[in-house]
Amino acid sequence: MARQASLSGYLELLPQERLAELHLLDTLRGIFESHGYGSLETRAVETVETLLQKGEIDKEIYTVSRIHDDGAKDARLALRFDNTVPFARYVTENAGHLAFPYRRYQIQKVWRGERPQAGRFREFTQADIDIVGDGALPPRADVEIAVVMASALEALQIGDFTMRINSRKLSEGFYRAIGIEQTAEVLRAVDKLEKIGPARVEQEIMETAGATSEQAQQALALAQIRTPDVSFVEQVRALLPDQTGHELLEEGLAEVTEVIHEMSIRVPGRAVADLSIARGLDYYTGTVFETVLHDHPQLGSICSGGRYESLATKGKRTFPGVGLSIGVTRLLSALFDSGELVASRSVPTAVYVTLRSDDDWGAAQNVADTLRSRGINAEVALSAEKFGKQIKYADKRGIPFVWFTDDDGRHEVKDIRSGDQVQADPASWTPADEDLSPQIIRKTADL
Amino acid sequence: MARQASLSGYLELLPQERLAELHLLDTLRGIFESHGYGSLETRAVETVETLLQKGEIDKEIYTVSRIHDDGAKDARLALRFDNTVPFARYVTENAGHLAFPYRRYQIQKVWRGERPQAGRFREFTQADIDIVGDGALPPRADVEIAVVMASALEALQIGDFTMRINSRKLSEGFYRAIGIEQTAEVLRAVDKLEKIGPARVEQEIMETAGATSEQAQQALALAQIRTPDVSFVEQVRALLPDQTGHELLEEGLAEVTEVIHEMSIRVPGRAVADLSIARGLDYYTGTVFETVLHDHPQLGSICSGGRYESLATKGKRTFPGVGLSIGVTRLLSALFDSGELVASRSVPTAVYVTLRSDDDWGAAQNVADTLRSRGINAEVALSAEKFGKQIKYADKRGIPFVWFTDDDGRHEVKDIRSGDQVQADPASWTPADEDLSPQIIRKTADL
Structure with a gap:
């Protein structure tokens, strides 16, 4: 802001x-x-007549017209100023x-x-x-x-x-x-x-x-x-x-x-x-x-x-x-x-699925699809950068979890806030409810 | 349409x-x-320059200006034509x-x-x-x-x-x-x-x-x-x-x-x-x-x-x-x-709570609030018209259920599609999942 x-x-x-x-x-x-x-x-536009019928803020109205007037007798239009x-x-x-x-x-x-x-x-x-x-x-x-x-x-x-x-x-x-x-x-x-x-x-x-x-x-x-x-x-x-x-x-x-x-x-x-x-x-x-x-x-x-x-x-x-x-x-x-x-985040993503190699993209999307089908928003890396860089990607956006799959198809998921990393199955692993969507944090006096 | x-x-x-x-x-x-x-x-408006930079649909642009130009040197504005x-x-x-x-x-x-x-x-x-x-x-x-x-x-x-x-x-x-x-x-x-x-x-x-x-x-x-x-x-x-x-x-x-x-x-x-x-x-x-x-x-x-x-x-x-x-x-x-x-309806309402008398409005809102707290959209009648008229109100909007409370505080709910009417407790009665929200009915060839 x-x-x-x-x-x-x-x-x-x-x-x-x-x-x-x-x-x-x-x-x-x-x-x-x-x-x-x-x-x-x-619609965003009203005729100027409709808008001027009521209210007293005529000075503030935005009128709208086509950039190339082709002589058509269109009504004079303006953007609404209230609902x-x-x-x-x-x-x-x-x-x-x-x-x-x-x-x-x-x-x-x-x-x-x-x-x-x-x-x-x-x-x-x-x-x-x-x-x-x-x-x-x-x-x-x-x-x-x-x-x-x-x-x-x-x-x-x-x-x-x-x-x-x-x-x-x-x-x-x-x-x-x-x-x-x-x-x-x-x-x-x-x-x-x-x-x-x-x-x-x-x-x-x-x-x-x-x-x-x-x-x-x-x-x-x-x-x-x-x-x-x-x-x-x-x-x-x-x-x-x-x-x-x-x-x-x-x-x-x-x-x-x-x-x-x-x-x-x-x-x-x-x-x-x-x-x-x-x-x-x-x-x-x-x-x-x-x-x-x-x-x-x-x-x-x-x-x-x-x-x-x-x-x-x-x-x-x-x-x-x-x-x-x-x-x-x-x-x-x-x-x-x-x-x-x-x-708490800049994206709706709860889990960032990493890539070991660029060829893993399909397998990673399978993991992500399984999570998505269970209501867990998941994003897949576009390219197999170093893991440190992939983790940083998630961290920068406030994504709480990063997913890894090794060459033998074993899955692990890391909570990048705590650093905890555990074995996980995409068909059953479930994050805490409050991690599913971005948390909206309010700091008002009465909370 | x-x-x-x-x-x-x-x-x-x-x-x-x-x-x-x-x-x-x-x-x-x-x-x-x-x-x-x-x-x-x-924002809805862009400068005309931004819009004309790319694309070829300049003829279709809507320009925007204040109805009373006060001589301010505002940029020339137009409505976006795409995202x-x-x-x-x-x-x-x-x-x-x-x-x-x-x-x-x-x-x-x-x-x-x-x-x-x-x-x-x-x-x-x-x-x-x-x-x-x-x-x-x-x-x-x-x-x-x-x-x-x-x-x-x-x-x-x-x-x-x-x-x-x-x-x-x-x-x-x-x-x-x-x-x-x-x-x-x-x-x-x-x-x-x-x-x-x-x-x-x-x-x-x-x-x-x-x-x-x-x-x-x-x-x-x-x-x-x-x-x-x-x-x-x-x-x-x-x-x-x-x-x-x-x-x-x-x-x-x-x-x-x-x-x-x-x-x-x-x-x-x-x-x-x-x-x-x-x-x-x-x-x-x-x-x-x-x-x-x-x-x-x-x-x-x-x-x-x-x-x-x-x-x-x-x-x-x-x-x-x-x-x-x-x-x-x-x-x-x-x-x-x-x-x-x-x-399937014209309103989000699942239950229409009727009034026996105009004085029942608070009690009816209590019923509705209990339903709402359980994820059931509920609307309360504004006035105690004849029950037939209140049922017609719900029917006209496609609201599936109508709620009645008698003078002794006993509740009944009527499915106005089947006509079935049963005793019900606002704290526990639950409609079928598909009745919670308006059903979107599609009649495409492949469904």
């Missing part, structure tokens, strides 16, 4: 790092599939072929033409899960998504994390209850709380949402509520002069309560009701989520998302959904930089 | 198709890793961090702005394996690559296939031996043999390579040699007036002989020496491979590649390599179209 990328903003992993990434992605996939989420991949907008487009287009509610995970690269800086990439992997319904989707979907993602983050063993949860319904309902109508402007201001501080947020609320100083202070007071349990409800009620008739607020309170309550049972210690959470993207309409990694607060949110009621629509038909997305590359990059994540 | 893609040339799979694709890709990955090949991913050129660039850039010979697999999307037509895509997945050496790479690497890829294609169970093998050294050496110097022109003409027929190839050889009619006919005679064993050597020698001093030819004969010989032992019946194989890309220098699927000859080559001596260079340092690449999307698309490849 100390290497300089040849294109600024584009991270390319070394073989050992890639093995660690693959382990993380396999872990995510395993958890997602165990909960019934199926894989989806959408949610393409997913919504896919759902709308294929609604007739999908069974709803539809659960899917999508682990793909996305591209943003951001100014590159530490931890900001122009190409990065996002791992998303979403549930979408046809016409309606029960609030329980929000609970499920949060529990599945928290379970996935726990399985990654990347250290303690907190999911911070709010609802746009709660915030907007509250703003309306205290007499502010321009709720989007307040959300936008509150979203900057950590960046610019309460005084400037108050100022901005007054200026952009036409709020009084008292209203702005109440909005700020709401944003300061943060509880690890459902006591946030009482705190919200304490701020409100009049408790009745605020339907949107009540919906938001009930939905966040259900998420916090169920998470406290299924993934204890991972959820906090944090009423400052707003999320920048315009399409969220209900619960919103951010996730902080305790050992890496500088990363900001490593996993975000929320409920969107009308991102996917087809005429009068709507497909409400809820989803969460992990910024994998950013997370990986931090774990590599801190030395927390290391693979 | 009968659906119309919303962007011409861009295939997006339905959930069930994606499960089949994933199964194929997992199978490839398993075989590649079992032989010691590690995963690599390179080989980016791999060579990666090897050159990271040579100091890699251990050679370096074996890697790379399963990634590539993009070509081709005119879309049946089976031709603008975005498609290629699955590559390559071995590269530092300065030198023994011919045995070519043998290994061919054996690994043939094993991988066998593991896919997509029906009978033949790998057609030649060497540029053999062809060029032969052309020189009969007095033709402009060998590239002859290769280019011979490459069109199947398309335009021998008469026009002969004509083209005479016109572009300045050959006599006799020379052109000899070149054509070479291209007609096709043997499933090493007898091609004799046939080549029979064409040659003078047997001595043709070093390049001898190298080529020896290298193809070794590949054919070892393949006949390790993957019998899969290799044919076919001296008409030329491969269009300029960077090949030795063995070249194409692969035909017997049931789908219209696909052309589903897996191609070869030896490249100087694709990757760094000053005077060269990294010779050999690789093979499967055109996954084209292959998949044909298997879907013919109905040969079908997944």
Whole structure:
């Protein structure tokens, strides 16, 4: 990771790092599939129109065009900047072929033409899960998504994390209850709380949402509520002069309560009701989520998302959904930089089969095939170099075992970490389970 | 697959198709890793200069630029059109961090702005394996690559296939031996043999390579040699007036002989020496491979590649390599179209846990968690609809089992294919192995 990328903003992993990434992605996939989420991949390109429909990051879009324009009237294309907008487009287009509610995970690269800086990439992997319904989707979907993602983050063993949860319904309902109508402007201001501080947020609320100083202070007071349990409800009620008739607020309170309550049972210690959470993207309409990694607060949110009621629509038909997305590359990059994540080898190989002479290649492949058929990854030397050189080959890659066969067909296998060498039969010799695949070593505080 | 893609040339799979694709890709990955090949991913974008250095498909390149050019002097970027050129660039850039010979697999999307037509895509997945050496790479690497890829294609169970093998050294050496110097022109003409027929190839050889009619006919005679064993050597020698001093030819004969010989032992019946194989890309220098699927000859080559001596260079340092690449999307698309490849479900779920009432969700998740901890993918209903509707939900997705828990906490599981319903304990009930994951059903002629 100390290497300089040849294109600024584009991270390319070394073989050992890639093995660690693959382990993380396999872990995510395993958890997602165990909960019934199926894989989806959408095309890398979208029409510019699709991408500009939602969201506010138009400046960062990469457009795509053929190097030799032959005058064909192709649609104007651009690379996707997240997985949610393409997913919504896919759902709308294929609604007739999908069974709803539809659960899917999508682990793909996305591209943003951001100014590159530490931890900001122009190409990065996002791992998303979403549930979408046809016409309606029960609030329980929000609970499920949060529990599945928290379970996935726990399985990654990347250290303690907190999911911070709010609802746009709660915030907007509250703003309306205290007499502010321009709720989007307040959300936008509150979203900057950590960046610019309460005084400037108050100022901005007054200026952009036409709020009084008292209203702005109440909005700020709401944003300061943060509880690890459902006591946030009482705190919200304490701020409100009049408790009745605020339907949107009540919906938001009930939905966040259900998420916090169920998470406290299924993934204890991972959820906090944090009423400052707003999320920048315009399409969220209900619960919103951010996730902080305790050992890496500088990363900001490593996993975000929320409920969107009308991102996917087809005429009068709507497909409400809820989803969460992990910024994998950013997370990986931090774990590599801190030395927390290391693979024990640079290759998948468990056994390196040496050659006594170049003519032994076929026999060596027979040994390797026998091992492979038993689930043991084996590589055969390309040429019969000196044994010392062949052992060094394995050592350099972190391959734990080297296999020797003598002229009489007797086999021995050497553990090059301990130096122990024993007689072995390729049909029965078995390494320790943890030596079968590269070990992913983590050095987080809580392990 | 009968659906119309919303962007011409861009295939997006339905959930069930994606499960089949994933199964194929997992199978490839398993075989590649079992032989010691590690995963690599390179960035989607290359500089236009890198892409134009090699190959001849410049017309098809997609360029990439930021929608709002802010005047930054960014390099001119384009999407990769294969995995080989980016791999060579990666090897050159990271040579100091890699251990050679370096074996890697790379399963990634590539993009070509081709005119879309049946089976031709603008975005498609290629699955590559390559071995590269530092300065030198023994011919045995070519043998290994061919054996690994043939094993991988066998593991896919997509029906009978033949790998057609030649060497540029053999062809060029032969052309020189009969007095033709402009060998590239002859290769280019011979490459069109199947398309335009021998008469026009002969004509083209005479016109572009300045050959006599006799020379052109000899070149054509070479291209007609096709043997499933090493007898091609004799046939080549029979064409040659003078047997001595043709070093390049001898190298080529020896290298193809070794590949054919070892393949006949390790993957019998899969290799044919076919001296008409030329491969269009300029960077090949030795063995070249194409692969035909017997049931789908219209696909052309589903897996191609070869030896490249100087694709990757760094000053005077060269990294010779050999690789093979499967055109996954084209292959998949044909298997879907013919109905040969079908997944038994559209979701990874094995058990659908029903709800008696909405309050049972936590208890149902407990059942599901117990199943998940035992490797059984389980999904919980989002709301307590009528049981008939919940069973229909599972049936529609091909989920084989539905779980019921009564008010007294007694569990029953129903196989919705047979209708059998039995008492079950989530801590011990186990479905048949083949019901754990979606079954991938193939209906090829030879299964």
